[in-house]
Amino acid sequence: MGRHQAENSSPSQKAIIAALVTGAIVVAGGAYAIGKGTGSGEEGPFAGGSGEGCSAAPLRVEASPEIADLVKTQLATATKENGCHRYEVTGTRSSSVASRIRQGKAPDVWIADSTVWLDQTTAGSAGSAVKADWVSSGSLAHSPVxxxxxxxxxxxxxxxxxxxxxxxxxxxxxxxxxxxxxxxxxxxxxxxxxxxxxxxxxxxxxxxxxxxxxxxxxxxxxxxxxxxxxxxxxxxxxxxxxxxxxxxxxxxxxxxxxxxxxxxxxxxxDYPWVPAPDLSAAHKDAANAGFRALTSPAAVEAFTKAGFRDGENTGGPTIGDVEAASFTALKPKPxxxxxxxxREWDVLKADARMLAILDVSGSMTNIAPDTGGKTRAKVAEESMITAVQRLPDGSQVGGWIFSTDKGGKGKDHAPLTPIARLDEPSGAGTHRDSIVAALKKFQTYLGGDTGLYDTTADAYAEMTRTYDPEYFNSVVIITDGKNDDPGGGLNLEQLLAQLKKGHDPTKPVRIVTIGMGEADTKALSQISQATGGSSYTANTSDDLLTVFVQALLAREPAQAP
CATH class of the missing domain: 3.40.190 (D-Maltodextrin-Binding Protein; domain 2)
Known part of the structure; x- marks a missing residue:
């Protein structure tokens, strides 16, 4: 009956039917492009085309510059197979892309030159707009360092x-x-x-x-x-x-x-292919097609000709008369x-601003173990001189000595040298020379008890007051005893409360304590922890030198407990 009705339809009815059928085909085609993303294979409605009628914009690919042209050429084969698999490739330094991803300005696909850059694109890291981890689909080529x-x-x-x-x-x-x-x-x-x-x-x-x-x-x-x-x-x-x-x-x-x-x-x-974690279905399809094109035998051959190695690290270029050699691939750390x-690199690159507080109480004349008969004072003197001589010119360093009444009645500390850049002119030489000269007189300062807590409070307050945001600011205390101040002064509880009250998160100052001999390591540890610092023990010159470097490494902003 339907066929009969169709055959007897008027011209206007036929036109309506034809329009409806045509519309159905167009709608079906549109549904294919959206639902499938772009389709795949030569049977797709846009296979081999220019991209007209495709629902998705071209896939934005940012690749390390040395590989960008190769990537562009190989992705053209994916577009040839399916015209809706379109790609815009730009060569961009990996560090720049990582930074922009953290700012929320991400490409659709990233080809970094190394997987290690993905360390900076994990979700939830401080100061990052990344909502989901960026994960590699696999590597395209390799080149050993x-x-x-x-x-x-x-x-x-x-x-x-x-x-x-x-x-x-x-x-x-x-x-x-x-x-x-x-x-x-x-x-x-x-x-x-x-x-x-x-x-x-x-x-x-x-x-x-x-x-x-x-x-x-x-x-x-x-x-x-x-x-x-x-x-x-x-x-x-x-x-x-x-x-x-x-x-x-x-x-x-x-x-x-x-x-x-x-x-x-x-x-x-290792040039990982890393699609954005939030791609649309159409872009995921294009990304998958692109990865297949870039890992095809033809692409591997093209990368090899350009001087890269394959996934097995075989091949490689001859440079001058040196042929590519096999090597041991190091296992990457987490x-x-x-x-x-x-972080170690960043910490050591930045200049230090340090106030060294040196114990000159009478007990520093005791012999330090494993030093060939040297006193604790001599060990401290030698290690401090070596450290000062090796610190970078831009470092700001100053020193106090302390025992009891060194600065007059009731004041347990006295300045040894002011805080200044080590290369700053001082007398006939530099500030570094002045510190070394003062340290060579260390033995003449010895005597008295150990006014540790009052000195620590004053040093922390001074470094906070004079805080310099261009430096890592710290107080380094070297002592061999317990707080012993005949004049009274702060107890440990009062000191810790004062440090906590004086902590300014906009002016972070870290206290590093180094205990020698019979030092009260428990109290020193509490003092350091109160400012986000670290506490160490040391008795030989080598120990103290090691600790000074550790003190340099411990220079992140201090946090109050």
Missing amino acids: VLANPLQSPDKFSGEFTSWNELINKSGAIHLANPHLDSASRLAFLASREGTRTKDVASGQRIILLSRFAATSTADLLLGASDPAKSNTTRSEPFPISEQALANYAKTSPGVLSPMLPKDGTHSL AAERLESL
């Missing part, structure tokens, strides 16, 4: 390159870029923290110097390799770089740099440990 050795430089590396740990912490010339900006230096620095922390003065001093003279990028390091006058150290020193970047540089500047791989292993750039390592 090597040491670029300047062949014609007097600072070139010679001998066996054992590890990043050895080179960065102990000996040998090396120039790092800022690990907050540059991935190769970031990975080399993280490798140097494997199984270690900066607890000795020599290692701490090296990190301080490396951080102060850090370049802003690998590009700046390469510029310095070609012309040392353009380096911020005015020298051409070895530096970390990805194998692929070094190979690319060597094409136009042969014979300048040679790659070296550490015997104990290295990390690699994200929390990596971030803690970077």
Whole structure:
């Protein structure tokens, strides 16, 4: 009956029916594009097209600059298979993308040069707009971090390159870029923290110097390799770089740099494909298609030709006459440990503003164990002189001595030197020279009891009053006894209450206490904890030097309990 009715329909009825059928087809097609995202395969309604009629905007992909053109070329194959799989690729430094993601300005897909940048895009981190973790779908290519050795430089590396740990912490010339900006230096620095922390003065001093003279990028390091006058150290020193970047540089500047791989292993750039966690269905479909295109055999071959290695770390470029070598891949540390390592860099990079409070009570004449007969006072003198000589020029340091009535009746402390920059002119030399000269008279100050609590309260108040926001402000107390003040003064409970009352979160000052001999370690620990500081024990010069570096590391804003 229906067929009969159709056959006998008037022209106007036929037109209406045709319009309805056509509309149904259009609606069905629209539903396919929205429901499926873009569809897949050659049978899709927009396969091979220009993208007309697609419901989703092009997928915004931000890729590390050295890989951006390759990515653009390979993603074109995904668009060829399905015209609704469209991509806009821009080359952007990984550190910049990580920063913008935290600000809520995220791309649809991110190809960082290293997975370690995802440490900064986890949900819930302080000051971040990230609502859900960014997670890698997999890596597109690999390139190990090597040491670029300047062949014609007097600072070139010679001998066996054992590890990043050895080179960065102990000996040998090396120039790092800022690990907050540059991935190769970031990975080399993280490798140097494997199984270690900066607890000795020599290692701490090296990190301080490396951080102060850090370049802003690998590009700046390469510029310095070609012309040392353009380096911020005015020298051409070895530096970390990805194998692929070094190979690319060597094409136009042969014979300048040679790659070296550490015997104990290295990390690699791994170029993760990281889709935003909140993509629409259509963009998820395009992202999946893009990842398939970028991990296809053709894409792997293209990456290899460009100097990258595959997922098994095989292949790799020949640089000069050095063929790509096999290497040990270091196991990455957990994200929390990596971030803690970077905190060490930041802490040591910043200048310290420190008031050292030195116990000169009579008990400091006692012999310190394991020192060959040295008194506690001599140990303190020697270690303080060494520390002051090694601190960076920009550090502000001053000192008080204390026992009882050193500043007059009822005042237990007296100034040794004012707080000033170590490189500030003083007399015929510098403030550093003045401190050393004062410390060499340490033995002449000895005598009296231990007015610890009143001195601590006054020192904390003084450092809070004179707080400098450009520095990490701290009080470092070295003592060998318990509070013993014949003139009375504060008890421990009163001191702790006073410290708590005086705490200003906008002017954080941390108290670090170092106990020698029979020091009241329990009381010292309570004093430090009241300001968010740390407490240590030390009896030898080496112990004290180690503690001073730990005090430098303990420089986050203090929090009142």
